[in-house]
Amino acid sequence: MVSEPLDFDSYVAARRRSLMRTAYLLTGEHHAAEDLVQTALTRAYAAWRRIKDSGAVDAYVRRTMVNVDASWWRRAWRRLERTTDTIPERAIPPPVVEDSEGDEQLWNAVQQLAPRQRAVIVLRYYEDRSEAETAELLGCARGTVKSTSYQALAKLRAALGADLTKADLTTKADLIEKDGR
Amino acid sequence: MNDHVDKRPDQLEARLRRMLGRRAEHASEGERLAASAHRGGHQLIARRRVLAGLTGVAAVAIAAPVGARVLGGPQPTRLAPTGPDERELPRKPVPLRIDLEKLPKGGPPRVPYYSAGDGVIRDGDRTIPVEAKPSDIVFFAPVEGGYVVQVGDLPATSALLDTDGTELLPLTPGNEHVAFALLPAISADGRRLAWSEWNGDAGKGTLMVADATGDIVGERPFGKGRYVWPVGFVGDRILLGSDADSGYAQLWNPDTDRATDLDLEGPFATDGSRHAIPGGSSAVFDARTGERLWRIDKGSASAGCMTKDGHYLLLQGGDNAEVLYVHDLETGRLLFQIRAVTRIDRAVPEPNGDLLLGVQQEIDDEYVMALVRCPVHGEAELATEPVSGTSAAPVALPVHR
Numbered sequence: 100m101v102s103e104p105l106d107f108d109s110y111v112a113a114r115r116r117s118l119m120r121t122a123y124l125l126t127g128e129h130h131a132a133e134d135l136v137q138t139a140l141t142r143a144y145a146a147w148r149r150i151k152d153s154g155a156v157d158a159y160v161r162r163t164m165v166n167v168d169a170s171w172w173r174r175a176w177r178r179l180e181r182t183t184d185t186i187p188e189r190a191i192p193p194p195v196v197e198d199s200e201g202d203e204q205l206w207n208a209v210q211q212l213a214p215r216q217r218a219v220i221v222l223r224y225y226e227d228r229s230e231a232e233t234a235e236l237l238g239c240a241r242g243t244v245k246s247t248s249y250q251a252l253a254k255l256r257a258a259l260g261a262d263l264t265k266a267d268l269t270t271k272a273d274l275i276e277k278d279g280r
Numbered sequence: 281m282n283d284h285v286d287k288r289p290d291q292l293e294a295r296l297r298r299m300l301g302r303r304a305e306h307a308s309e310g311e312r313l314a315a316s317a318h319r320g321g322h323q324l325i326a327r328r329r330v331l332a333g334l335t336g337v338a339a340v341a342i343a344a345p346v347g348a349r350v351l352g353g354p355q356p357t358r359l360a361p362t363g364p365d366e367r368e369l370p371r372k373p374v375p376l377r378i379d380l381e382k383l384p385k386g387g388p389p390r391v392p393y394y395s396a397g398d399g400v401i402r403d404g405d406r407t408i409p410v411e412a413k414p415s416d417i418v419f420f421a422p423v424e425g426g427y428v429v430q431v432g433d434l435p436a437t438s439a440l441l442d443t444d445g446t447e448l449l450p451l452t453p454g455n456e457h458v459a460f461a462l463l464p465a466i467s468a469d470g471r472r473l474a475w476s477e478w479n480g481d482a483g484k485g486t487l488m489v490a491d492a493t494g495d496i497v498g499e500r501p502f503g504k505g506r507y508v509w510p511v512g513f514v515g516d517r518i519l520l521g522s523d524a525d526s527g528y529a530q531l532w533n534p535d536t537d538r539a540t541d542l543d544l545e546g547p548f549a550t551d552g553s554r555h556a557i558p559g560g561s562s563a564v565f566d567a568r569t570g571e572r573l574w575r576i577d578k579g580s581a582s583a584g585c586m587t588k589d590g591h592y593l594l595l596q597g598g599d600n601a602e603v604l605y606v607h608d609l610e611t612g613r614l615l616f617q618i619r620a621v622t623r624i625d626r627a628v629p630e631p632n633g634d635l636l637l638g639v640q641q642e643i644d645d646e647y648v649m650a651l652v653r654c655p656v657h658g659e660a661e662l663a664t665e666p667v668s669g670t671s672a673a674p675v676a677l678p679v680h681r
Contacts, residue, residue, distance in 0.1 A: 115309070120305075120307040123306070124300055124303060124307075129307070129308050133308065202302060205299050206299060220296065224296040224300055225301065252292060252293070
């Protein structure tokens, strides 16, 4: 977390990579991730005088990111952006990722979650936020985070089905083997 | 709970942590973010100042004088004057600003609308169930004896429903890259609909025409990678446009299967007697003679639509479609320049000529939506209470085509 008041450029330089990672997990797309971070930083820039001394710049930017991404307005706008009669720019190909533990299937399942559910999953399991912190960032009650997380995990389990059991057993077997037990 | 159920969530959570960590490594660097945010931030500050100024001029609503014509924004060049007396026009531009937090409550909508929270189309006293989740985006348009409904974003499912919500005819969605053409075009009397079925892999498709009862009455294949879509009905004939060829414009008669080429660049809307073409110089043509009636010389507004009653041409502007330009179709005069705080979704005229808007607004980090009535004479008011929801449009007005 950034605790000292910074100038805007220093903040971006220090947090850019971290923000992009979270945005990529939230959106699942490189262009959308950049767009999301840019939107949050643009708002932060416009409000910089107000937020820079509060010691909560990072919280402000991340709160903006998760809420903007979860908002239906933004998703609707993305839909409209697809309405074009021109040839789209060449898309960035998806990253080639070694498919450890069936990552691809789990990643796809996460992408299928509702935006709010995905935000909870990313904040809880990537950023390692507590329920209280996640609730603060999402602007909702702690109980809502708990129930949203429960629903999201249930969806993921349902999506993975038998594969989850198989992969978990494999992982468990590997661990046992590594432990020499 | 048994042991099996207890352990699985923990295993899943551990897998999630590992997977997300590995995935995050592949995020791009975002090297240009600071510079872009500087530019965007400056623009945002400037825009807020402009909005604050507009609020000072005409907060919330404008009581438009009887017969008033509102000026401002892109101006038309009238090439064939046919409109109202010039003396009715106001001398100064009068912008109209919509802020959902400040509008008074008014009467309910006088046109059908979709309520995502209830999953129904509300049409007067009637409610028509739609098979959709609350998070689904729903597009719909009334036809005689029913509705055409599209559920979902992409992929979408479309169908012709009767007034009980019973499916009369499933419709195959068109080309996802031409999202505005997914819903069928509907004839002025609501008795016929036309749409394009598209096979993207084969690069070809079929124009389809059906009666509102669900009977197919015409088909015409098209192909060569060019997606042809029905812009709208011109009497019994159908104006066709193409996504890949801006010079493509034909009038097709499904009864005789004869098509006539038109000298029209990229038509996007028709009310049967006039066609409109988009761009920085939107223009409206007489459908019978081909004569250009008027055009808008300047402006950043993008293509929109004509209202079904043939009164208005609607064009959207602003970075996030927060501005709606409402032109008189007869003369090209700008009637309203409506600016919302966040975004205007769609606009539909009510039977008495009042304009109903779907307005989206960010309030306390939450996006809400309401239908807003902009009377020609009087103050803007809420036709529905602002609601939030998981759908892109918790309340949706019908689509014009």
